[in-house]
Amino acid sequence: MPPLLKIRSERDQMSAIERRIADFLLENAHLLRDYSSQQLADALQISQSSVVKFSQKLGFKGYPDLKYSIGEAVARIGGTATATAARAPKVPARQALVESLWQGKVRSEEETRLINAGEKLTEIAGLLQRAGKVYCLGLGDDSLPAQALAHRLALLGLVALYHSDVVLMTSSISSATRGDVLFVFSEHGQHPALNQLARQFREHHGKVVSVTRHTSNPLRAHADAPLLVSAHDERPHIQPLLYQSAVQHLLDQIFVLLCDGDRVEQLNANLEHVQHLLDPKL
Structure with missing residues (x-):
């Protein structure tokens, strides 16, 4: 490293x-x-x-x-x-900018992979496999990966609930039981309401998985399995792009680990149903 x-x-x-x-x-x-x-x-x-x-x-x-x-x-x-x-x-200026962005994404994804051990990803995949329900929560830009994760988990046949509203999530987790998983996204991990929700969820004996930058933050401290993201760039408009790319790469790894045995069969069947809805002629 x-x-x-x-x-x-x-x-x-x-x-x-x-x-x-x-x-x-x-x-x-x-x-x-x-x-x-x-x-x-x-x-x-x-x-x-x-x-x-x-x-x-x-x-x-x-x-x-x-x-x-x-x-x-x-x-x-x-x-x-x-x-x-x-x-x-x-090369044209546009192509140089595109290449620079690509190199930044590759570097961020590699650094993120290095600071998240394979054993941790396997552990999180196991938590999701065994979960009765998976709650996916994110606010603002963090709502995008939360929604995408919930969609993918649903395609695999898991019960996944997506929320981008803290109030609705508070009432929703009242039905959480032992073994359920809260997957919460917060880039800086400082939002007081999210930290409170994480504590409440653990009181229901659920497991909390957090996705934050690899800094010291309250949400990471409350998580049973924290995922850490590395994304650094001197350009303020580029740094969020690197962060989002690295987060997606993390989620892709977990998704691939979940695509095993009956899960992948369920995924293929659900994809066929979705495709038929989108294009009934097929």
């Missing part, structure tokens, strides 16, 4: 001092070559041994190895950007 991604994915489990080091490295990765371990310690007003222990905890022999690894990662990113810029004069 790339060092910066490893730092981001493990930040929430770090101590206060380790988080200070992590944040400095993430924000100043391109300047790290100019910092010795002592200079980094002085900048953060911590001991040099804390920097060394931080490096070793991440799996490196020491700070020099960590700094070298981060430097290589930054150079690779810079090399990719340079290569893209070099090709830009040879």
Whole structure:
């Protein structure tokens, strides 16, 4: 796993001092070559041994190895950007923008895949398979993947209920029972009503699956199985596109895991029914 991604994915489990080091490295990765371990310690007003222990905890022999690894990662990113810029004069501006967007999506999906272990996805697929009911909830832009997931689960023969209204969801989960699943989407995981719903759902002995950015947030803390999304870009209008793409890739993986045995037969039968409704001539 790339060092910066490893730092981001493990930040929430770090101590206060380790988080200070992590944040400095993430924000100043391109300047790290100019910092010795002592200079980094002085900048953060911590001991040099804390920097060394931080490096070793991440799996490196020491700070020099960590700094070298981060430097290589930054150079690779810079090399990719340079290569893209070099090709830009040879292609129309529109095509260069499209290629840049595609590369950003691929990078976000790869990082998201790395921070969500395959075992976690298998566990979530198992929860959905055994669930009596699956509640899918999302507000605003987060309602789109929630609705799409509910639709796909229904095609597989699962009882899936979609909501984009917190009040309606509150009354709906009153019928939740042990083993039911709440799949809640919230990019930043800070919405108080969603956090309250997650707590209430667990009181009904249901399981909560959250989909948020890989930051420390209340919704993630309330979830039995948190899914984390990596999507970073300096352009504000591009970052949401990367996030949505990475979320969809996560859901696609879970859907494929669910398409097994009788489920895929049910899916094919339902797709035939849907196609017949859309085009009765077929």
